[in-house]
Amino acid sequence: MSPAIQPSEFRRRRAALMNMMSAGAIAVIPAAGVRVRNRDTNYVFRQDSDFYYLTGYTEPDAVLVLAPGRDHGEVILFCRERHARSELYEGERLGPDRAAQVLGLDDAFPVNDIEDILPGMLEGRERIYITLGEYHEFDNKLMHWVSDIRARESGGAIPPGEFVALKHLLHEQRLLKSAAEIRVMREAARITCQAHERAMVHCRPGMTETQLEAEIIHEFMINGARTPAYPSIVGGGANACVLHYIENKDVLRKGDLVLIDAGCEYEHYASDVTRTFPVAGKFTRNQRALYELVLEANEQAITACRPGVVFTEPHEIALRIMVQGLLDLQLLAGDFDEIIATESYRSLCPHNTSHWLGMDVHDVGDYRVEGASRELEPGMLLTIEPGIYIPRHSSTEHLPASWRGMGIRIEDDVLITRTGAEVLTAAAVKSVAGIEALMAAGPGG
Ligand code: GLY
Ligand code: MN
Ligand code: MN
Numbered sequence: 001m002s003p004a005i006q007p008s009e010f011r012r013r014r015a016a017l018m019n020m021m022s023a024g025a026i027a028v029i030p031a032a033g034v035r036v037r038n039r040d041t042n043y044v045f046r047q048d049s050d051f052y053y054l055t056g057y058t059e060p061d062a063v064l065v066l067a068p069g070r071d072h073g074e075v076i077l078f079c080r081e082r083h084a085r086s087e088l089y090e091g092e093r094l095g096p097d098r099a100a101q102v103l104g105l106d107d108a109f110p111v112n113d114i115e116d117i118l119p120g121m122l123e124g125r126e127r128i129y130i131t132l133g134e135y136h137e138f139d140n141k142l143m144h145w146v147s148d149i150r151a152r153e154s155g156g157a158i159p160p161g162e163f164v165a166l167k168h169l170l171h172e173q174r175l176l177k178s179a180a181e182i183r184v185m186r187e188a189a190r191i192t193c194q195a196h197e198r199a200m201v202h203c204r205p206g207m208t209e210t211q212l213e214a215e216i217i218h219e220f221m222i223n224g225a226r227t228p229a230y231p232s233i234v235g236g237g238a239n240a241c242v243l244h245y246i247e248n249k250d251v252l253r254k255g256d257l258v259l260i261d262a263g264c265e266y267e268h269y270a271s272d273v274t275r276t277f278p279v280a281g282k283f284t285r286n287q288r289a290l291y292e293l294v295l296e297a298n299e300q301a302i303t304a305c306r307p308g309v310v311f312t313e314p315h316e317i318a319l320r321i322m323v324q325g326l327l328d329l330q331l332l333a334g335d336f337d338e339i340i341a342t343e344s345y346r347s348l349c350p351h352n353t354s355h356w357l358g359m360d361v362h363d364v365g366d367y368r369v370e371g372a373s374r375e376l377e378p379g380m381l382l383t384i385e386p387g388i389y390i391p392r393h394s395s396t397e398h399l400p401a402s403w404r405g406m407g408i409r410i411e412d413d414v415l416i417t418r419t420g421a422e423v424l425t426a427a428a429v430k431s432v433a434g435i436e437a438l439m440a441a442g443p444g445g
Pocket of ligand 1 (some may be wrong): 230355361
């Protein structure tokens with residue numbers, strides 16, 4: 001059975017949010033809009049994550065309203081009406097007549113009537129929760145409606161007094177994944193692991209980064225994940241040192257490593273995995289030394305993941321392993337503590353080790369609580385992705401040529417459980433022996 005999120009869970013999410021909202025508040029949450037790609041061609045539509053999290057509704061041009069205590073219904077959707085001509089081109093719309101029942105809402109209205117209906121719902125509410133700053137056009141409309149109420153204040157109208165960012169409530173909820181969300185994210189991870197292994201098996205010197213990306217996308221799509229969660233990074237040789245390299249256009253060369261950072265989106269949830277491997281299937285001595293260092297950092301950081309450990313702890317562990325290893329390999333020089341204190345490691349280890357993962361690849365949720373790094377809790381999902389990069393910039397001119405032009409990152413998705421952690425992406429091989437064996441067995445081997 002597909003592990004999709006069920007309507008009862010969307011209902012629970014709305015109820016939990018309304019419970020957290022203060023008395024007299026209302027939440028107004030717009031859907032994403034369609035965006036033009038060029039002329040009359042649009043980008044493939046992707047629903048806004050907050051909106052989807054609360055509705056499961058995948059059409060554009062909609063607004064969800066949560067009005068706790070409202071006599072005529074607390075959960076209201078404004079959405080597109082049915083329209084035969086549009087449906088001929090774009091497919092079936094749910095329409096307001098069916099939306100309430102299908103999505104388990106109290107009421108639904110045509111979005112074209114929002115100007116006539118929503119201002120009345122805002123009147124008398126003390127506080128409006130909104131996804132402030134993301135949809136400027138909609139924010140402006142909302143301000144305008146509130147101003148209209150304010151203009152009638154002398155006649156007895158009661159305008160809302162405050163706008164409050166919804167994220168403080170909703171994003172804390174999204175940070176802790178439910179059992180159903182974890183099932184979906186396990187599936188996203190499973191598909192992504194298969195895709196990385198497919199890329200290893202099919203990789204050959206002489207093919208382009210685009211062609212290798214095609215192997216990844218193929219595996220996503222045939223497994224029911226239509227799109228990547230973010231643009232796939234396929235960087236051979238020095239291209240791997242560009243952290244978000246997405247041109248993916250160069251030819252892969254025999255003596256190089258290739259770094260692939262790619263994850264599918266499945267049922268609106270992301271996976272985010274990086275594997276780095278030799279284009280021709282065998283690590284050189286230097287590649288292997290640096291790879292095993294990053295792998296050690298990845299594995300030790302993962303071992304540290306459990307409830308009660310602070311978010312920055314896995315990063316500190318990974319960093320210390322990498323700095324010591326770089327000193328041992330004479331790729332960094334100086335005093336260990338001073339390198340850590342002055343952050344001079346940043347020329348080779350420029351990024352942090354973790355971020356939250358969920359519906360968005362860099363998912364929502366605060367990283368700090370009351371000024372301190374927050375403790376990990378069961379249900380949180382984070383990446384562990386240490387990396388070392390030796391670009392061919394002037395900054396590495398002093399290093400031997402055999403080390404320059406390689407970038408290595410190893411990224412896994414880690415769920416915090418009650419007793420420790422589960423690596424959702426453990427199925428994608430990452431040991432040197434494992435990668436070499438897989439590649440030797442494939443058509444490129
Ligand atoms: N793919 C972006 C990241 O790893 O954070
Ligand atoms: Mn990534
Ligand atoms: Mn990541």
